Amino acid sequence: MMPIWTKSGKKHAVTLLKVQDCHVLRYISKEESGGKTAKLLVGGKNVSPFSKPESAHQIFKEVGVPRKQKVATFNVTDDAIIKPGTPLYAAHFRPGQFVDVTAKTIGKGFQGVMKRWGFKGQPASHGQTKTHRRPGAISTNKASKVYRGKKMPGKMGNVYRTTLGLKVWRINTKHDIIYVNGCVPGHTNCLVKVKDSKLPTCKEHNKNPPFPTFFADGDEKLPEDLFDKEIFQFTDPSVTY
Amino acid sequence: RVGGDGKPEKFQPPPKPVIIDRQKQRTERRFLSPEFIPPRGRTDPLKYYMERKDMIQRRKVFNIPEFYVGSVLAVTTADPYANNKANRFVGICIQRGGRGLGATFVLRNVIEDQGVEICYELYSPRIQAIEVLKLEKRLDDNLMYLRDALPEYSTFDVDMKPVSRLDHEEVPVNKLQVRMKPKPWSKRWERPKFNIKGIKFELPESKMKEAQKWSQPWLEFDMLREYDTSKIEEKIWKEVNEELKK
Numbered sequence: 001m002m003p004i005w006t007k008s009g010k011k012h013a014v015t016l017l018k019v020q021d022c023h024v025l026r027y028i029s030k031e032e033s034g035g036k037t038a039k040l041l042v043g044g045k046n047v048s049p050f051s052k053p054e055s056a057h058q059i060f061k062e063v064g065v066p067r068k069q070k071v072a073t074f075n076v077t078d079d080a081i082i083k084p085g086t087p088l089y090a091a092h093f094r095p096g097q098f099v100d101v102t103a104k105t106i107g108k109g110f111q112g113v114m115k116r117w118g119f120k121g122q123p124a125s126h127g128q129t130k131t132h133r134r135p136g137a138i139s140t141n142k143a144s145k146v147y148r149g150k151k152m153p154g155k156m157g158n159v160y161r162t163t164l165g166l167k168v169w170r171i172n173t174k175h176d177i178i179y180v181n182g183c184v185p186g187h188t189n190c191l192v193k194v195k196d197s198k199l200p201t202c203k204e205h206n207k208n209p210p211f212p213t214f215f216a217d218g219d220e221k222l223p224e225d226l227f228d229k230e231i232f233q234f235t236d237p238s239v240t241y
Numbered sequence: 242r243v244g245g246d247g248k249p250e251k252f253q254p255p256p257k258p259v260i261i262d263r264q265k266q267r268t269e270r271r272f273l274s275p276e277f278i279p280p281r282g283r284t285d286p287l288k289y290y291m292e293r294k295d296m297i298q299r300r301k302v303f304n305i306p307e308f309y310v311g312s313v314l315a316v317t318t319a320d321p322y323a324n325n326k327a328n329r330f331v332g333i334c335i336q337r338g339g340r341g342l343g344a345t346f347v348l349r350n351v352i353e354d355q356g357v358e359i360c361y362e363l364y365s366p367r368i369q370a371i372e373v374l375k376l377e378k379r380l381d382d383n384l385m386y387l388r389d390a391l392p393e394y395s396t397f398d399v400d401m402k403p404v405s406r407l408d409h410e411e412v413p414v415n416k417l418q419v420r421m422k423p424k425p426w427s428k429r430w431e432r433p434k435f436n437i438k439g440i441k442f443e444l445p446e447s448k449m450k451e452a453q454k455w456s457q458p459w460l461e462f463d464m465l466r467e468y469d470t471s472k473i474e475e476k477i478w479k480e481v482n483e484e485l486k487k
Contacts, residue, residue, distance in 0.1 A: 188282075
């Protein structure tokens with residue numbers, strides 16, 4: 001995470017996400033998948049092929065791409081279908097867009113009820129016998145059972161969670177880095193799925209993306225760094241009022 | 242001696258020899274600002290490279306001078322609510338924290354009997370100018386104990402003139418031992434964990450001996466805590482210098 005300043009002098013914290021060897025792996029049509037839209041399988045980060053059996057390499061061999069560490073599904077409309085095998089770059093997103101980021105949260109292991117669910121526990125003194133971090137009562141007398149889904153101690157973290165509506169401040173096309181506002185689930189260097197935001201307030205900001213994606217061998221030549229309008233770029237002199 | 246027109250000439254003393262110490266001038270001081278050194282961790286070095294590029298870009302436009310903890314600085318920031326839209330603060334640097342773009346330094350001064358500490362971000366665009374009024378080092382890296390020292394050690398004149406010094410001289414170390422206010426202090430500065438050299442402890446011997454009970458003499462031999470930054474510093478120094486010269 002890094003600080004970023006706007007032209008008015010305000011500071012925002014920003015997470016750097018690197019787009020590392022992303023390729024489209026397969027196209028699944030609407031009828032085949034049984035859902036409402038067609039799906040595209042996208043794979044990230046290259047990894048050695050020797051730790052998995054040959055059967056797992058089928059998808060990657062069809063496309064002619066080394067084995068990827070993570071494969072994610074994206075629901076796409078019919079006009080946004082991309083041919084399997086095309087590489088995807090950070091320039092697929094533009095500064096000013098809003099983005100949802102999904103990843104597995106940091107695993108905390110088996111945790112008690114106070115850390116996992118935020119229960120208040122019991123006081124430290126005034127006669128409490130061996131009860132300081134326990135859940136207390138778990139149900140009522142009339143129910144005479146414990147309801148399903150009761151908040152109890154258990155394994156915490158290591159679950160997929162999404163942060164919605166994160167603004168993209170800056171894109172670096174040379175190293176394929178996306179600078180995204182705020183924090184993102186997951187530990188450092190973990191794999192993350194980045195989608196266009198589903199929030200209704202962000203619809204008009206996501207109006208003109210590169211469609212269906214940014215093609216590196218196309219005609220468009222982008223500068224090394226793309227900045228949002230509001231960002232203070234370090235080539236400018238200091239901010240004055 | 243008889244001169245050209247026959248009269249005895251006045252004695253001309255020989256010209257004073259000018260000693261140019263070439264060895265001193267050759268070993269130029271290498272100063273790498275501490276926020277360039279990446280912390281120990283599992284982050285991708287690419288992230289620090291991107292931050293360094295931004296830091297160098299800012300340094301090309303705005304001059305961030307060399308300073309240490311214990312030097313007196315004057316910082317002018319842009320302030321929308323001040324008279325001239327600018328705000329000047331003079332103080333002694335008591336702490337330099339943070340790495341990368343978020344590097345900060347805390348300046349302390351006593352104005353009208355009220356101690357004031359302001360934490361500035363080195364790379365914030367609101368800073369208009371940083372002047373070093375007095376460049377010197379102190380015996381410690383962290384002068385937080387000035388909060389519990391007598392106020393005379395933290396007062397600096399707001400209209401102080403910059404102290405002139407030669408470029409190639411070594412940075413002077415001020416071996417000042419500071420006198421403290423009576424206890425209680427905000428932190429127990431006599432304890433070995435702070436390792437403070439710059440306080441003149443006027444505590445009784447028994448208290449000093451009791452403080453040594455909290456010493457952890459095994460820490461300096463702990464190999465897992467070692468972080469040798471010499472090679473990293475050299476590489477980064479070369480990279481930063483090349484970029485700045487461009």
